[in-house]
Amino acid sequence: xxxxxxxxxxxxxxxxxxxxxxxxxxxxxxxxxxxxxxxxxxxxxxxxxxxxxxxxxxxxxxxxxxxxxxxxxxxxxxxxxxxxxxxxxxxxxxxxxxxxxxxxxxxxxxxxxxxxxxxxxxxxxxxxxxxxxxxxxxxxxxxxxxxxxxxxxxxxxxxxxxxxxxxxxxxxxxxxxxxxxxxxxxxxxxxxxxxxxxxxxxxxxxxxxxxxxxxxxxxxxxxxxxxxxxxxxxxxxxxxxxxxxxxxxxxxxxxxxxxxxxxxxxxxxxxxxxxxxxxxxxxxxxxxxxxxxxxxxxxxxxxxxxxxxxxxxxxxxxxxxxxxxxxxxxxx
Amino acid sequence: xxxxxxxxxxxxxxxxxxxxxxxxxxxxxxxxxxxxxxxxxxxxxxxxxxxxxxxxxxxxxxxxxxxxxxxxxxxxxxxxxxxxxxxxxxxxxxxxxxxxxxxxxxxxxxxxxxxxxxxxxxxxxxxxxxxxxxxxxxxxxxxxxxxxxxxxxxxxxxxxxxxxxxxxxxxxxxxxxxxxxxxxxxxxxxxxxxxxxxxxxxxxxxxxxxxxxxxxxxxxxxxxxxxxxxxxxxxxxxxxxxxxxxxxxxxxxx
Amino acid sequence: xxxxxxxxxxxxxxxxxxxxxxxxxxxxxxxxxxxxxxxxxxxxxxxxxxxxxxxxxxxxxxxxxxxxxxxxxxxxxxxxxxxxxxxxxxxxxxxxxxxxxxxxxxxxxxxxxxxxxxxxxxxxxxxxxxxxxxxxxxxxxxxxxxxxxxxxxxxxxxxxxxxxxxxxxxxxxxxxxxxxxxxxxxxxxxxxxxxxxxxxxxxxxxxxxxxxxxxxxxxxxxxxxxxxxxxxxxxxxxxxxxxxxxxxxxxxxxxxxxxxxxxxxxxxxxxxxxxxxxxxxxxxxxx
Numbered sequence: 001x002x003x004x005x006x007x008x009x010x011x012x013x014x015x016x017x018x019x020x021x022x023x024x025x026x027x028x029x030x031x032x033x034x035x036x037x038x039x040x041x042x043x044x045x046x047x048x049x050x051x052x053x054x055x056x057x058x059x060x061x062x063x064x065x066x067x068x069x070x071x072x073x074x075x076x077x078x079x080x081x082x083x084x085x086x087x088x089x090x091x092x093x094x095x096x097x098x099x100x101x102x103x104x105x106x107x108x109x110x111x112x113x114x115x116x117x118x119x120x121x122x123x124x125x126x127x128x129x130x131x132x133x134x135x136x137x138x139x140x141x142x143x144x145x146x147x148x149x150x151x152x153x154x155x156x157x158x159x160x161x162x163x164x165x166x167x168x169x170x171x172x173x174x175x176x177x178x179x180x181x182x183x184x185x186x187x188x189x190x191x192x193x194x195x196x197x198x199x200x201x202x203x204x205x206x207x208x209x210x211x212x213x214x215x216x217x218x219x220x221x222x223x224x225x226x227x228x229x230x231x232x233x234x235x236x237x238x239x240x241x242x243x244x245x246x247x248x249x250x251x252x253x254x255x256x257x258x259x260x261x262x263x264x265x266x267x268x269x270x271x272x273x274x275x276x277x278x279x280x281x282x283x284x285x286x287x288x289x290x291x292x293x294x295x296x297x298x299x300x301x302x303x304x305x306x307x308x309x310x311x312x313x314x315x316x317x318x319x320x321x322x323x324x325x326x327x328x329x330x331x332x
Numbered sequence: 333x334x335x336x337x338x339x340x341x342x343x344x345x346x347x348x349x350x351x352x353x354x355x356x357x358x359x360x361x362x363x364x365x366x367x368x369x370x371x372x373x374x375x376x377x378x379x380x381x382x383x384x385x386x387x388x389x390x391x392x393x394x395x396x397x398x399x400x401x402x403x404x405x406x407x408x409x410x411x412x413x414x415x416x417x418x419x420x421x422x423x424x425x426x427x428x429x430x431x432x433x434x435x436x437x438x439x440x441x442x443x444x445x446x447x448x449x450x451x452x453x454x455x456x457x458x459x460x461x462x463x464x465x466x467x468x469x470x471x472x473x474x475x476x477x478x479x480x481x482x483x484x485x486x487x488x489x490x491x492x493x494x495x496x497x498x499x500x501x502x503x504x505x506x507x508x509x510x511x512x513x514x515x516x517x518x519x520x521x522x523x524x525x526x527x528x529x530x531x532x533x534x535x536x537x538x539x540x541x542x543x544x545x546x547x548x549x550x551x552x553x554x555x556x557x558x559x560x561x562x563x564x565x566x567x568x569x570x571x572x573x574x575x576x577x578x579x580x581x582x583x584x585x586x
Numbered sequence: 587x588x589x590x591x592x593x594x595x596x597x598x599x600x601x602x603x604x605x606x607x608x609x610x611x612x613x614x615x616x617x618x619x620x621x622x623x624x625x626x627x628x629x630x631x632x633x634x635x636x637x638x639x640x641x642x643x644x645x646x647x648x649x650x651x652x653x654x655x656x657x658x659x660x661x662x663x664x665x666x667x668x669x670x671x672x673x674x675x676x677x678x679x680x681x682x683x684x685x686x687x688x689x690x691x692x693x694x695x696x697x698x699x700x701x702x703x704x705x706x707x708x709x710x711x712x713x714x715x716x717x718x719x720x721x722x723x724x725x726x727x728x729x730x731x732x733x734x735x736x737x738x739x740x741x742x743x744x745x746x747x748x749x750x751x752x753x754x755x756x757x758x759x760x761x762x763x764x765x766x767x768x769x770x771x772x773x774x775x776x777x778x779x780x781x782x783x784x785x786x787x788x789x790x791x792x793x794x795x796x797x798x799x800x801x802x803x804x805x806x807x808x809x810x811x812x813x814x815x816x817x818x819x820x821x822x823x824x825x826x827x828x829x830x831x832x833x834x835x836x837x838x839x840x841x842x843x844x845x846x847x848x849x850x851x852x853x854x855x856x857x858x859x860x861x862x863x864x865x866x867x868x869x870x871x872x873x
Contacts, residue, residue: 036679038686100862106678107622111816112861115809115854122851175448180433180441180457187423187434194421197383198435199409199500200442208444242686249683295697302690306669309680309687324429324461324477 010155014227016267017159017166018220020260022240023248024166024173025090025216030245031253031319032177033209034189036110039097039117040244043214045124045236046093047086047221049131052140052231055082067139072129079143083165083222090218091211093120098210102203117241124233136232140225162223166260169216173256176212178322185209186254243301249308252315261316269304273297335394336361336504336535337382337413342391343559344377351377353559355391359504359552364526364536366546366567369556370579375539376418378556379506383415384408395504410437414497415506418539420489424482428473429464431481431492435499436460460499467495472521487514491522498529505529507538511545523549547571555579589719594842595835600726602834603733604791608807609814609826610740611784617757617821617872618777619670621681626811627804628692629782633658633789634707634799635696641708655786662782663775665692671774689805697801704798729791736787737827743780744823753777757821757872810837810850813857819867828868832856 022044029035056074057063064074077085101112124131131137142154149157176182187195188202196202225231243266251262273296308315335358344352352374359365367375380386382393384405392401395413403411423431439460440446441453468474471491476484481492490510497505510526511519526549530536540546547553553570555562563573570576612626636654641647669688673680712724744750756763756773764770792807793799814833818825833853840852860867 036682038682100858104861104865107682108861108865110682111622111809111812112858115812115857115861118809119851119854119858122848122854126845126847172448175450176444179447179450180436180439180453181444181447183426183430183434184442186426186430190423190425191421193385193405194417194423195434196405197385197409197415198496199406199437200434201404201406212444239690242683242690245683245686289698289701291697291702295694295702298690298694299698302687302694305687305690306684309683310673313680319425321478321480322427322430324427324465 007155010159011227012267012271013264014155014159014162014223016264017162017260018223018227019244019247019266020263021166021169021220021223022217022244023251023259023263024169024256025213025220026244026248027253027256027259028173028177028185028209028213028216031248031255031259032182032189033185033206034192035102035206035210036106037113037210037213038110038238038241039113039115039120040213040217041236041238041241042097042117042120043090043093043217044221044224044240045120045233046089046214047218048225048231048236049124049221050089050218051082051086051222052137052225053130054085055079055141055226056137056139057141069139070135071132071137071139079141079226082226083219086218086222087215088218090221091215093218094211094214095207098207098214102206102210114238117238121233121236124236131231131233133233136230136234138230138232140229140231142226142229158227162227165219165223169219170256170260173216177256181205239298239301242305246301246305246308248315249305249313250315252317252319254319255315255317258315258317265316269300270297273300334361335359336396337537338394338397339378339382340392340394342378342381342393343389344374344381344386345389350559352381352388355556355560357554357561357564359535359537361535362530362533363551364530364538364549365552365554366550367537367539367554367556368541368543368546369562372558373556374559375556376508377559379415379508379539382408383413383506409500412501412503413506414500414502414504416490416493416497416508416510418508418512420486420493422481422484422489422492424480426481427478428468428481428484428492429461429477432464432467432495432499433457433460435496436463437500464495464499467498471495471525487518487522490514491518491525494522494525502534504535504537507536507540509539509541511540511542519545590842592720594838596720596722597726598835598838599831600729600795600834601838602831603730604788604795605810605814605834606827606830607733607736607784607791608788608811609818609830610737610823611781611788612811613815613818613821613823613826614740614753614757614777614784615781616815617753618774619666619674619681621670621678621685622812622820623670624682624685624808625665625689625692626685626785627806627808628689628696629658629662629785629804630789630792630807631693631696631799631801631804632661633786634793634803635700636786637790637793638705638707638799647708647710651787651790654790655783658786658789659779659783662785663778666774666778693801693805700801702801704800707793707797707799709794709797725794729794732787732791736784740784740823749776753780806850809857810853813853813860816857816860816865816871817867819869819871821872822867822869825867825869 026037026040029037053073054075054077056071058074058076059072097113097116101109104112125133145151145154184200184205188205192202247263247266248259250265252258273293337359339355339357342352342355355378369375381388384403387402392399395411400408439456441457446452468477473491484492510522526536547567550567553567554564555570555576557579562579563570563576608630615623633654636657637650640650640653665688669684670681673684709725714721714723744754752768752773756768789804792803810833814829815826817832818829833856836856837849837852841849
């Protein structure tokens with residue numbers, strides 16, 4: 001193993017953790033509450049742009065000029081504040097989308113969330129004053145890079161940072177889903193009408209779950225944009241949403257640790273396709289068509305979605321049985 | 333005794349067909365009241381209207397003299413008016429115990445702000461757990477505590493549904509065909525439990541096709557036909573009512 | 587002012603024509619499968635590419651389009667058989683997510699074969715007609731004629747043929763249809779074929795309006811078709827035609843008078859509005 005592998009693995013792991021966090025949010029929507037959210041990428045985008053714009057140096061400032069900035073909005077706030085605003089952006093967008101669609105049944109909820117994500121993307125694409133449209137912003141600040149953390153070590157630093165954030169949020173998610181609130185959500189997933197006749201305010205619970213999942217995706221957006229130092233509306237396309245779905249399904253919907261594991265498996269599979277261009281026979285194809293390998297990757301993603309849903313619907317880590325003795329103080 | 337539940341000129345149409353048509357009746361507090369009628373008489377629709385699952389086109393529903401028409405199903409359930417379903421709606425991928433705990437009312441652990449902080453709700457959770465276990469013992473389901481509800485038989489699911497609503501300390505329980513598809517042994521159990529709960533003060537309104545059972549169990553009977561009330565009174569009176577006999581085409585069953 | 591409005595309306599009608607063909611196909615397939623097929627757009631794309639290949643192999647446009655449509659029809663039946671039929675009794679989610687997977691597979695196979703770059707669709711050059719200040723590109727006229735022709739054919743099929751009546755019966759009341767002796771398997775196959783053939787044809791029409799084809803064309807158009815289908819009432823072919831009219835006009839009017847860059851987004855907004863305020867659409871959707 002030569003030395004270049006290490007930074008590659010590190011950044012791959014960071015990406016896996018970010019997808020894992022996205023999956024954690026989607027797990028809250030679908031795994032626990034049964035909501036078919038086909039627009040998850042929108043919350044990712046909201047968080048990424050919010051964090052980027054919050055942390056970029058203000059236009060006109062010395063830093064702005066030094067980095068050759070062309071964007072129009074920058075608040076120059078610290079990274080953690082940016083992350084907070086990312087959570088708020090994701091949560092707020094989820095609130096707005098949720099208000100309109102939370103009472104829709106499965107098919108229609110899937111279509112509505114998908115459509116609203118597309119509307120949001122069209123909005124981001126066209127409002128250049130906000131996002132610099134097709135050009136994007138590639139001077140997004142990366143916290144502590146070059147100052148406290150040497151540039152060469154930055155990939156490893158960022159991995160640790162991401163791991164810490166995801167770990168905290170995983171614990172938070174786990175506490176939430178193992179609580180009575182999580183139980184309410186699961187009942188909604190099983191049979192919403194029954195849940196209502198047992199006295200639970202299900203529309204409210206669904207909206208809360210939707211907002212929290214959106215906030216988690218927003219934080220993932222913040223981690224993403226600062227990891228690469230750029231944000232561009234073209235990154236936030238539906239295939240991102242469905243790769244998150246795949247990660248969740250592979251890992252096991254309804255299991256928080258499982259979905260993060262699923263994200264790592266997804267990354268492994270994706271990177272595996274890199275070596276296809278080395279297969280004799282296919283390498284000529286790959287050379288003549290630059291989109292060959294990426295497209296093959298997406299064919300594989302599509303195929304995996306079909307296969308996992310049909311043959312491995314429970315994923316790698318199934319949902320745990322919650323036994324009665326736990327709450328009586330006994331061992332599970 | 334006063335009418336704990338008063339249904340007043342209730343009507344509900346589905347695409348031109350009147351499922352419930354100017355339906356009026358009372359349920360007296362502390363009674364077991366049977367709601368009978370031929371298939372399609374509108375009994376389940378009436379249940380759905382009373383519990384807020386459907387909104388009536390016309391009419392009002394009063395619970396303890398309080399107007400509850402148009403309230404959401406969860407609101408009505410929290411007021412103490414609960415129901416079970418003809419085909420039991422248990423939470424299949426949750427255990428029997430979890431199904432019961434689900435119904436625990438006013439649980440601070442269900443508030444999203446408090447949920448991640450166990451010490452804020454663990455005492456309530458333990459209290460409800462004790463109650464759940466007591467109910468499971470009472471219903472004879474204790475041996476199934478950690479089993480997934482989806483693995484239960486039809487009769488066991490009916491008992492589970494009853495257990496769930498009992499967690500809410502209800503005042504009125506609407507049972508939709510509690511005997512349907514249940515084996516004779518469990519039937520006896522269910523009937524005995526209904527009596528015991530009734531003695532503790534819970535009012536029952538039961539839809540049932542098993543004539544023998546409903547006539548022997550009920551203090552009062554309401555007969556529905558084509559969406560409205562045909563007759564109401566004590567079982568012996570209703571039994572002899574010529575309109576009722578006619579409705580049942582010779583009334584061999586009664 | 588008026589000229590501009592009339593011009594916009596004409597373009598709107600042509601757009602509506604393309605949408606209508608696509609929407610009728612989707613709504614017919616919903617009648618049989620009861621799920622909203624996210625891979626439907628890919629059938630349009632395949633129709634466009636198949637025509638492209640056939641024309642470049644020497645066939646004139648019209649026969650190439652017709653042959654492609656039939657090929658897409660067969661593809662649709664095959665895809666349904668392999669991916670969707672086994673999941674029939676599984677519920678909404680598995681079908682929806684599987685159709686997403688199928689969409690990615692088809693679209694990216696096309697991308698692997700043809701590359702991402704838009705390719706010029708082989709249309710013979712045509713001079714537009716001029717009516718005073720208005721100009722009508724011949725292509726738009728062809729689209730309108732083909733679209734109307736297709737809708738007429740569908741109408742005749744559904745109303746006057748035994749097959750059409752069986753399709754309608756199976757769509758309105760599957761249980762009753764089965765009891766009356768209609769074989770659900772066969773009707774399902776035929777409906778998939780008809781719906782997919784129409785989709786292939788819609789793809790050709792779409793390629794004509796867009797002049798160029800690229801692998802994501804059907805996928806990008808999918809929500810527009812959804813908007814028309816749901817606006818009309820899901821499962822209702824005549825509703826789909828009506829919905830397409832409104833959506834087509836909505837897109838052109840919105841693009842001309844509100845914001846030029848948002849195009850399809852106007853359709854998406856109509857879609858969301860339908861779902862939020864009246865999910866059953868104009869004519870009331872089937873269950």
